[in-house]
Amino acid sequence: MLDLKWIRENPDKLDENLKKRGAEPCSPKIIALDKQHRQCQTELQDLQNQRNALAKAIGQAKQQGQNADAQVAEAATIKERIPVLESELQVLDNELSLILEVLPNILEDEVPLGSNEHDNKVVLSWGTPKSFDFTPQRHDEIGTKLGLMDFESAAKISGSRFVILKGALALLERALGNFMLDLHVQKFGYQEVSPPYLVQDRALFGTGQLPKFGEDLFRTTSDHWLIPTAEVSLTNMVREQIMEESILPQRFVAHTPCFRSEAGAAGKDTRGMIRQHQFHKVELVSITHPDHSVDEHKRMVNAAEEVLKLLEIPHRIIILCSGDTGIQSRKTYDIEVWLPGEGLYREISSCSNCGDYQARRMMARFRPTDKDGKKSNPQYVHTLNGSGIAVGRALVAVLENYQEKDGTVKIPQVLIPYMNGLERIKAL
Template sequence: MFDIKWIRDNADAFDEGLKRRGLEAQAAEIIALDDKRRACLTALQDAQSRRNAASKEIGKAKAAKDDATVSNLMGEVAELKDRIAKGENDERKLDAEIRETLEVIPNLPRADVPDGADEKSNVEARKIGTPRKFDFAPKQHFEIGEALGLMDFEAAQKISGARFVVLKGALARLERAIGSFMLDLHTGEFGYTEVNPPLLVKDQAAYGTGNLPKFAEDLFKTTNDFWLIPTAEISLTNLVRESIIEEAQLPMRLTAWTPCFRSEAGAAGKDTRGMIRQHQFSKVELVSITTPDKSLDEHERLTSCAEEVLKRLGLPFRTMLLSTGDMGFASQKTYDIEVWLPGQNAYREISSCSVCGDFQARRMDARYRPKDGGKPVHVHTLNGSGLAVGRTLIAVLENYQQADGTVAIPEALRPYMAGLTVIERANSGI
């Protein structure tokens, strides 16, 4: 959400930012709407002032027993009452029109974000690790999981339909191990506070992070007007909504391991096999709340925390700086971390780490009080996956698969696997 005053003072920069996003200029239209609202507000204030003055004059006229003047003034007050009611209604409509215009405009990209229409213009920031050379044809994760008898898409289809999976036995434990490992790393070494947040949120929470109103079709909504979270970013970031935080409390670093729910409305025909793109998946989320002068450094730090998970697991990856046409609605700048999947012979996204500036904070009215005094200032918010647990499971299966169909367990996960070092085919079970 943008500040109208900022748009007035920086109209050219605002339109240039929209142009880089592939959008038409809107500053003039927004300023004209605001001029109309201001004129309406001025007329309303004038009418209210005149009504107050006329009411006092009525009292004086009554005291003077000037019935004619009283009658004229009472007629004027009645007319002013109608004018004020209409003015208040007009102001509400103009306020709503401005809000509805602003709330669907994406955040503006930072100067160092590459221009481009889509992912083809993304820029590789770094590449870590060397893909393993196999002496056999590597399989995709769903081939491995199904052959082990521990990944069941058919059962999930009967229960819930497409884009769901049932994990069993050692694979279910492996997913739990991955999530626990990530939480322990982020809380134990990187200073994040673990949170167990709500999975159901109200409209204003989803609005605060920019998921509503523009992306309602990507979410699942309950029959009693809650939204299932598509990411714990919503719950974690909204912990500071409608509040003023002392600067000494910042940066605030939060993490949560939660189920996530997405309708995948625009994903028809994409990744229909396997676990890459599902309606329900789990993710460890990282959220930072900080001051404007620290947000860029915090972005680099948050991204490095997510990368460290892959380093500890021995999974090759690359980090991409997204172009203006590929980054998310609320983002000023985004790094995508892509893990190597030998079964697909490709790098695939496993985390997006974004700095949002004060874009979300304005929607949530989240501010901090500077330690040196002065009026409260909007915080800056950041978020990223640290990591998507299901996709990490996929990466482990494909990178640690062995010729006999078994899967070696990475050293970092073995303390969570009750002594298991290799996942073998299940002998029996559901």
């Protein structure tokens, strides 16, 4: 959420940011509502003060046996006016909130201008796509022929966009998750967390999925929501806290299932495992000092990329353009992995610096301390999140990049210890 005081002082910057994102400018409406709100609030406070003063004067007049009819009449008029103002103030509060809650974050200056994914910019490429002496197959063809990937049975149980993995492919999925967790904990110092998979409205509001993107989520009959990503649980671990500056940064990692309705992707990627209602992901979250979030962002991208380097899978890093950057983010890097079966790069990780956007919604703050140990007023932390990485898509990438002509799949060297020594996946 954006600071209303900042909007009041920088309306042109707000509208410029909205235009970059392809949205309509709205600062005049916000400024007008804010002015009405403050005027109404001031009048209400003045009347409340007058009421209190009159009550005191009436009491003193009665004690002294004086006539207080004029004051009583004035107090009655004020008593009638106060609930009217309170109602007006509530309406203005609601109108302002409806706008502020869905305003996107302010983009960093280096985010390229653009309207969609075609305007994103490649900033780094790693590895050379392998040349095959046969026509490489898609992951779903490989898995089905191995007898270890079953979409038909999953559809009978749960409908479309689900899969059943069996045998060595189920083990491969688990191996990838465990490998990533060990890497991020042991090399990059993230703290492993096992968080809730069910969250309440306020948690999703805190990270920005609500109120705008509720249709992309699954809601239970108990008014809980299934997490679309562990970012929601991990980031909300610091909600409504004032932390000591000395404990920053805090870095969390979790391997969880994720659940998405894919309402906005109807008809897109219906084949295979690329876009499913249920999938596993290793998620990274950092809570940082505002001065350090830019460096922390680069560090997070490096941690996610290291997974693919160790798996020896070609990939590239792109910076999302203004029109493709999520509303919570100031700047987002995507990592895209090469899939020879499709002959293209696919997103496998997205790492975002959200600045204080989520922290304001969660009231997550820290107390700065100077070199002499003097503490000052609390400030909002910066939050960052990133896939470290999507396990299902990593499995897809391994199958397509390590497939052999005979239909078997080699296991990347770094995963063999996690596969109980298995070096090759063969058909049942």
